[in-house]
Amino acid sequence: MRDEWLRSDRLPHIYCAGCGNGTIINCVLEAVDQIGWEMDDTVFVSGIGCSSRAPGYILTDSLHTTHGRALAFATGVKMAKPSLHVVVFTGDGDLSAIGGNHFIHACRRNIDLTVVCMNNYIYGMTGGQGSPTTPIGKTSTTTPYGAEETPFDLAELAVAAGANYVARWTSYHVKRLTQAVIDGMNTPGFSFIEVRCQCPTSYGRRNKYRQPGDFVSYLRDSAILKEQWDRTSHLDEPPQDKFLVGEFVRRSRPVMGVPHEA
Ligand SMILES: Cc1ncc(C[n+]2csc(CCOP(=O)(O)OP(=O)(O)O)c2C)c(N)n1
Ligand code: SF4
Numbered sequence: 312m313r314d315e316w317l318r319s320d321r322l323p324h325i326y327c328a329g330c331g332n333g334t335i336i337n338c339v340l341e342a343v344d345q346i347g348w349e350m351d352d353t354v355f356v357s358g359i360g361c362s363s364r365a366p367g368y369i370l371t372d373s374l375h376t377t378h379g380r381a382l383a384f385a386t387g388v389k390m391a392k393p394s395l396h397v398v399v400f401t402g403d404g405d406l407s408a409i410g411g412n413h414f415i416h417a418c419r420r421n422i423d424l425t426v427v428c429m430n431n432y433i434y435g436m437t438g439g440q441g442s443p444t445t446p447i448g449k450t451s452t453t454t455p456y457g458a459e460e461t462p463f464d465l466a467e468l469a470v471a472a473g474a475n476y477v478a479r480w481t482s483y484h485v486k487r488l489t490q491a492v493i494d495g496m497n498t499p500g501f502s503f504i505e506v507r508c509q510c511p512t513s514y515g516r517r518n519k520y521r522q523p524g525d526f527v528s529y530l531r532d533s534a535i536l537k538e539q540w541d542r543t544s545h546l547d548e549p550p551q552d553k554f555l556v557g558e559f560v561r562r563s564r565p566v567m568g569v570p571h572e573a
Contacts, residue, residue, distance in 0.1 A: 313340035316350065318370050325364060329523025331482035331508030335429055336365050338485055339398065342492035353396045356385040358410060361436045361510070362402035362429035379409030382417045385424050389568040393423070396496070403430040404442040407463050411443070418472035421500040423568040427492065428465060428503070431510035439513035447551060450517040465505045470560045475500030477559040481530040482508040484556065491558065500566035507534075507554070 317340070326332050343353060350371045357363035359378035366373035376384040381399050389397045406414050406428050417424065433451055434440040441451040441458050444465065448457040466479040476498035478491040488506060495502030509515060509526035520526035535549050537557030549555060 313337065313344045316340045316343065316370055318368050321368050324368060326361065327510075327512045329509065329511045329526075330361065331431065331506075331510065331523075331527075332362055332365065332429055334482045334485065335362075335427065335488070335506050335508060336368065336400075338489040339365075339400075339427055339492055340369070341489050342496060343398070345489075346493055346496050348396050348496075352394065353398065354388055355398050355400065356388065357381050357400040358402075358405040359436070360402035360405045360434070362400055362431075363405055365400040379405055379411075380413065381405065382410060382413040382424070382426070385426075386417060386420075386422050386568075389422055389424060393568045394570045397424050398496075399424055399426040401426060401428050402435065402442075403428060403432065403444040403465065404434045404440075407443045407465060407468075415468070415472040418469050418474040418501050418503070421473055421475055421564055421566045423500055423566055423570075425492065425495045425502045426504070428505045430465060430505050430507050431514055432462075432507075433510055433514040435510045435513045439517065449514075451514070464554075466503070466555075466559050469501075469503040469505075473501070473564055474503045474560070475564055475566065476502035476561050477505075478503075479505040479507070479554070479556050479559065481527075481534055481556065482506060483527050483531040484534070487556075494558070494561070498561060499569045500564065 353371045355366035355373040357366045358381040385397050385399045439452045441454045443463045445458040469477045476495045480488040511523045515526045534556040537555040
């Protein structure tokens with residue numbers, strides 16, 4: 312069914328072999344399909360980046376906007392016509408570097424959007440510069456001796472800024488990711504789903520995950536279920552090379568742009 316949402320006239324796509332973005336697009340279209348949204352009522356929005364090319368491959372109305380501004384455009388669409396379902400695809404650079412201010416304020420306003428961030432730890436499209444999520448010690452063209460700055464935890468940032476639904480999964484967790492997107496779409500207000508995913512080309516080859524399979528294994532082995540961590544660990548945070556996955560928050564703070572409240 313989800314193939315019906317794809318623009319086959321745009322194929323072949325630009326993604327490198329083994330890129331994680333295709334898996335994530337698949338999961339989001341599966342979620343849209345399962346939830347039963349109509350194509351005429353659904354709009355996809357993105358900024359610029361490999362991840363942000365996603366709406367170009369989807370048959371609905373879509374906006375491929377300027378770098379970092381996806382959430383500003385999506386807010387405009389939603390506030391002009393709250394009956395539309397608006398889904399944003401973004402990258403870690405697009406969302407949290409040039410678009411960082413839009414991100415925190417969209418969470419604060421709790422606008423009724425579903426935002427999927429393909430976090431590959433890097434600026435993929437422009438050849439591998441470090442982003443605000445590049446882990447400490449990892450190599451990029453702008454951190455040739457290893458990144459030294461503490462990375463953002465995008466999911467925790469969204470929770471702190473006020474989003475109503477926040478989850479994190481990886482491109483390995485296909486079923487859990489699809490369900491999280493459905494849960495986010497069903498939650499009124501700002502839904503944020505961070506997906507850690509492989510970029511074998513710009514990040515992997517500089518950080519010992521040249522093969523897509525090695526990168527996916529790394530994501531699988533580094534992910535700790537949040538529920539389990541909360542139950543069993545006495546530490547505040549997981550070790551530096553691990554991260555939590557799961558649902559971080561689902562709540563009902565005041566929202567903007569929900570159809571029946573408009
Ligand atoms: C105003 C502006 N600044 C910089 C760029 C160059 N640029 C294009 S994509 C990109 C980074 C994309 O990184 P990310 O959002 O992490 O997406 P990825 O390509 O990794 O999916 C940059 C800096 C641009 N297009 N416009
Ligand atoms: S550069 Fe990285 S993110 Fe971009 S298409 Fe290639 S593998 Fe995917």
